[in-house]
Amino acid sequence: MARNTQRWKHRKRSLRRPQTLGTAPGTLVVDPQSSAMVIRAIGYGPDGLDERILASADDARALLERWPVTWINVDGLGHAEALQQFGKVFGLHPLALEDTVNTHQRAKADDFGDVLFVTSRMVQGPPLLSEQLSLFVGANFVLSFQEDLSGDCLDPIRERIRLGRGRVRTSGPDYLLYEILDAVIDGFFPVVERFGEELDELDSGLTTRQITTRPGQIHRVRSDLLYLRRIVWPHRDMLQMLLRSSHTRVSPETMPYLADCYDHVIQLIDILEVYRETCSDLRDFYYSQLSNRTNDIMxxxxxxxxxxxxxxxxxxxxxxxxxxxxxxxxxxxxxxxxxxxxxxxxxxxxxxxxxxxxxxxxxxxxxxxxxxxxxxxx
Missing domain, CATH: 1.20.58.340 (Magnesium transport protein CorA, transmembrane region)
Known part of the structure; x- marks a missing residue:
């Protein structure tokens, strides 16, 4: 129970604005509850790879000069100075860094000239846990920022890079961007399926002779589904922006893969709409059964x-x-x-x-x- 309460608090914390009102645009105000920063880098190409833990952003220069694509993942957003150092090394816009620190952002894609900035959200649960993922795509790098060290859904991509499976080792950073977004969106499906199983259990509890389902359970599931819907819908707009824009960092060869990712988002939205309506039907059915039982007693x-x-x-x-x-x-x-x-x-x-x-x-x-x-x- 304590662990579920902690996750619930983390979910609420991830949607609030940590910065002070009235600060200048581009000011980095980190959340004091953020985890310590851990930097993992993978430089790769068709001939091999180099994976290591970095102490600072300056240590990535050697990988950028040696490998065609370098993926740097940063866990933890608790050091403003280190984030500003990343901005200097990779030429990141201050407004993009500010959105990276303020983890209440909706999924979106912004064009900052030589660097493409994309935000997304990863989920786990139930109990539902949400985490912002910020991505910077440059000429030969992908820079990703996560909120903490609670794990992510990107390990299959790392394993494919290590083993040389698929086309990720022979493609550019835009294909790595697709791989990351696809893994994030695919991570929604197990979460949504578990909510579907919970709805089936609630439905079974309503159709038995003794009503075991409570309205609080239905309301909790409906609240989580609305929260998921709030997260998934902006992903559709973000992918539409990537498909319609002519950004130089996204090649035409990657467009069909992003379109497939867009189809997965549409499927998620349809499933969430059905489950949301199911929650409303279950709630109406509960009160109908409760009224019928009261009529029987009377x-x-x-x-x-x-x-x-x-x-x-x-x-x-x-x-x-x-x-x-x-x-x-x-x-x-x-x-x-x-x-x-x-x-x-x-x-x-x-x-x-x-x-x-x-x-x-x-x-x-x-x-x-x-x-x-x-x-x-x-």
Missing amino acids: RTLTVLSTVFLPMTFVAGVYGMNFEYMPELRWRWGYPFSLVVMGGVGIAFLAFVWRKGWLERWDKPPGGPRDHDHSTTGD
Whole structure:
């Protein structure tokens, strides 16, 4: 429970503005809760690769001069001086660095001349955890910034680079950009599928004889799905911008791959819309079942009250303290009154039973009467 609460707080923290209002554009105000910075670099080409941990941005110069493509991944955004050093080495725009530090950004693509700036969001869960991923694409490098060291979905790309699988080692930085965006978007599908399984469990809890689903559970899933929808929708606009723009950092050969990535985003949006409507239907179904159960209880209590009403009348008649009553001094008066009350109650119960007023609203069809009726046709 403590771990889930920590993740929930992290998700809320990732959507707030850490900078002070009124600061100058391009000012880097880091979040004091950010993790320590760890820099991992992979320089690669068709003939090999070089993977290492860097101490600072200046250590990347050797990789940039030697390899056709260099991928530098930075985990942690807690050092403003180190981020400014990256801006000097790679020629990054101050506004792009400011958006990198302010991790409330929606997915987007900005053209800063020689460098293409792209932001995306990675997710894990449930419980839902979101993290901003900032990407800078230059002539021979891809620079990625992540919020912390909680892990990412990019390990398959690193493994393909190490083993030389696919076309990543023979392609430029724009193809690496596609690989990263594709991995991020594909990471949404397992999260969305787990929410689908949870919706199936909630639906099963509503259709059982005893309602085990609570409205708070449905509201929590619906809230998470709305949050996912809020994250996924900007990815569609970001990919549309990449497909429509003529940025020199994205080659025509990479465009079909980005279009396939765009199709995956559309699939995610369709699934999220269906699940969101399912949550609304489950909530309406829950209250409908709750109302039906309340009606069953009130009907049963009403029938019982009506059954005892004539008994109360008989008991009231014989309970009056008049001196002259026909059965007052009769030897069998007391048993007679009990028999009258019991007979009236049994007769009324039989009448109610034949009318079907005591049957449950959710009783499964195909009872004994239906079976007998179906077998008497011959």
